[in-house]
Structure formats: structure tokens, C-alpha cells
Amino acid sequence: MALHLLLVLSSYMLLTQAVEGNIDDFDCVDKYKQPAFQHPLLKHHKIQEIFSLDANLDRNSEYKTNYQSCPKGTVPILKQGNETKSVHLDTVEYPGQHFATIETVLDGSIYRGAEAWISLHSLTVQNNQYSKSQIWLENGPRNELNSIQVGWAVHPRLYGDTRTRFTMYWTADGYKNTGCYNIQCPGFVIVTRIPWIGIAFPRTSIYGSNESITFTPQVFQDGLSGNWGLKVVNEVIGYWPKELFTHLNNGASLIRFGGNTFMSPDGISPPMGNGHFPVIDFQKSSFFLHVKVRNSNYQLLDIEDKKTRRYSDSYQCYRLSYWGYASSNGVSFSFGGQGGDCGT
Numbered sequence: 001m002a003l004h005l006l007l008v009l010s011s012y013m014l015l016t017q018a019v020e021g022n023i024d025d026f027d028c029v030d031k032y033k034q035p036a037f038q039h040p041l042l043k044h045h046k047i048q049e050i051f052s053l054d055a056n057l058d059r060n061s062e063y064k065t066n067y068q069s070c071p072k073g074t075v076p077i078l079k080q081g082n083e084t085k086s087v088h089l090d091t092v093e094y095p096g097q098h099f100a101t102i103e104t105v106l107d108g109s110i111y112r113g114a115e116a117w118i119s120l121h122s123l124t125v126q127n128n129q130y131s132k133s134q135i136w137l138e139n140g141p142r143n144e145l146n147s148i149q150v151g152w153a154v155h156p157r158l159y160g161d162t163r164t165r166f167t168m169y170w171t172a173d174g175y176k177n178t179g180c181y182n183i184q185c186p187g188f189v190i191v192t193r194i195p196w197i198g199i200a201f202p203r204t205s206i207y208g209s210n211e212s213i214t215f216t217p218q219v220f221q222d223g224l225s226g227n228w229g230l231k232v233v234n235e236v237i238g239y240w241p242k243e244l245f246t247h248l249n250n251g252a253s254l255i256r257f258g259g260n261t262f263m264s265p266d267g268i269s270p271p272m273g274n275g276h277f278p279v280i281d282f283q284k285s286s287f288f289l290h291v292k293v294r295n296s297n298y299q300l301l302d303i304e305d306k307k308t309r310r311y312s313d314s315y316q317c318y319r320l321s322y323w324g325y326a327s328s329n330g331v332s333f334s335f336g337g338q339g340g341d342c343g344t
Helices: none
Strands: 002-006 023-030 074-078 097-104 113-119 130-139 146-154 165-171 218-221 228-232 235-240 254-262 286-294 300-302 308-312 319-326 330-336
Touching: 097 319, 097 330, 113 130, 113 254, 254 286, 254 330, 308 319
Parallel strands: none
Antiparallel strands: 002 023, 023 074, 097 254, 097 308, 113 218, 113 286, 130 146, 130 254, 146 165, 218 228, 228 235, 286 300, 286 330, 319 330
16 A cells, blocks of 8 residues: 655644655554564564553653554554665774764663764765764674664765755674665564654745744653664654664663765765854754663663763764753754865
8 A cells, every 4th residue: 555645744842834845755554464473583573552651751742743543453664666675884984984973981781771962964975975963872892783773864875865854774794784774674664553763844944034943852762672763753663673782681781863964986085064163043054952871770861961972083073062951952963064075
């Protein structure tokens, strides 16, 4: 069954209106025939319906939606044409990557989740480049790295366009043989009937205007099952079963927030964030607000200054300004840059 989607997404800051032409197509498939169940470890997996965070969800949140959902018993799968499954790796050591992030220090702490308000921006990105703003949750040595990544990306090679899209990635062995974007390989189990994975955001922030468009992905390890859930718009939209991982089963040892780019073969890197260096004015910067982590006891807390480090590997191209805690924005930082010849 095909689902024709016109999406209206609201943020904590502003209820957005869909723009004309911003239409994606999804197929509604039986929830037990979705790609996840092609994974050999998930053939007999029973879909988790109740999560430990459900009791804490505010069903009357500010978010409003005005788009179609799939019929009961089915889940939405984005229809993509000519997408490339063998796309660039996301590991820090991979040549051509650049980062401007904050991350937790490796002090033995274990985390059960992370979330933040992430500003949305439109960018000009060439076909062999990408630009992302996202959250990473990781554990394990480099060659066995378990990683979950959630945020937005402009990724022409993946999507075939330059729209700003909700994007996920995961790997369980340091990017060698496991993992993929979104649901291009078996693993992530969709539980929502509302299209989310791979959607193009209908509006993005405009530089210098008095409105900022954000969205708030929340990744958490479920205290009941050990699975890693993904919550958006106060709804769990799906999860990564614990069977996929070898180290994240024990929690995340590192959480990272911020921007990531990949350069084209000519050595030119794309813009990051909103394409401008960070300033204190959030209307002129890309930013993360209310940066939080879940501790080993599953408590959601502001990330601590003393437990973070700032990282930017190409100061001439990308920068990060950490603002710390304020009552209005929680822990926040701004980041970004125009890209260019940034080195490898």
C-alpha cells in the first residue's frame, strides 16, 4: 500500500507550515514484514510495544502533526530511487571527515541515552559530499565499535537530493560489515505508523530571522528490554534490538553531539550547520540546546561541563562555541562553518 505524504512538522520553538512540493512517498508494509526481520538474529523477534519511558511521555505536548499515517498493523517505509547502500563511512579516522562536536570524556561512565534540540538548516552540498548534525552513542574498541547515530543530514549520494532529512546510522563492528543508514539493511525495528525515517523536513531555519526551527531526537536504552529506543515528537518511533550489538548492550561509554562533514574527491568540504561560524546569536548560528544524557541509573540530566571535551579538527573551516548552562536553553553550544579546502 502506497502512502502519499505531505508533512507538517512543529518544533518546540515554532509550529511550522509545510512548503509546497515537499512531498515524500512511503509504502505501508506489514510490521512483521519490515526489513528488520530479514536479520538472522531477529527472525523470531517479537516487536516491543511498551517502553520504560512511556509513563513519562507528555501526550499533550506542543507538537502538532497534520499528515497521514499507515493503517494499523503496518509501518511506513520511505520509497527511494537509486540510493547508494555503500556510502561513506562515519568514523573519525576515515579520511575526508571533519567534525565540530562536544563529547563525553572516557572516564568509565556509562550512559543510557542522550537527547538535544537540534536546529535545522538548508545547505548547498555537492553530490559526493555530505553534511550532518547529529547525536552519537558509542561503546567498544575501534575495530568492534558499536555506534548509533541520529540527527539530520544533507546527503545527495544517499537520498538523491539536497533536502535536509531525518537520518540515522548504526554499526556493530567498527563500520566493517554491519550497519547502514536508516533501514537500508535489517536491524532497526519501526513501531510507529507515522512516516519519520528519511523524511525531508518541511522548513528549516532562516539566517538572521526571528524564528529557529528545531527538532528533538531522543535515544535511550530501555530499562525493561535493553533495546535502544528512538523517540521523536514524544513517541517511540522504533528501536535497535540489543541482539544487534556486542558492547552497547552494556550502555554507551561515549556520547557525542555536533556536526560532521565529508569532502568531495576534489578535496573541498561542504558547509556545516548553517554554513556560518558560530556566534552568540542563535538566529545566526546552528546550535544544540538542552543537551542531556541519561546516566547509568537512567536519569535524564544536563550534560556536565567537567565531563565533556570540545573537538574541532579544522579551525579555518569549522568552529564550535560552548555556552554552558542557562535556565532558558539548558546546556547549549553553537557550531558550523562554510567549509572549503579544510584538509583531510
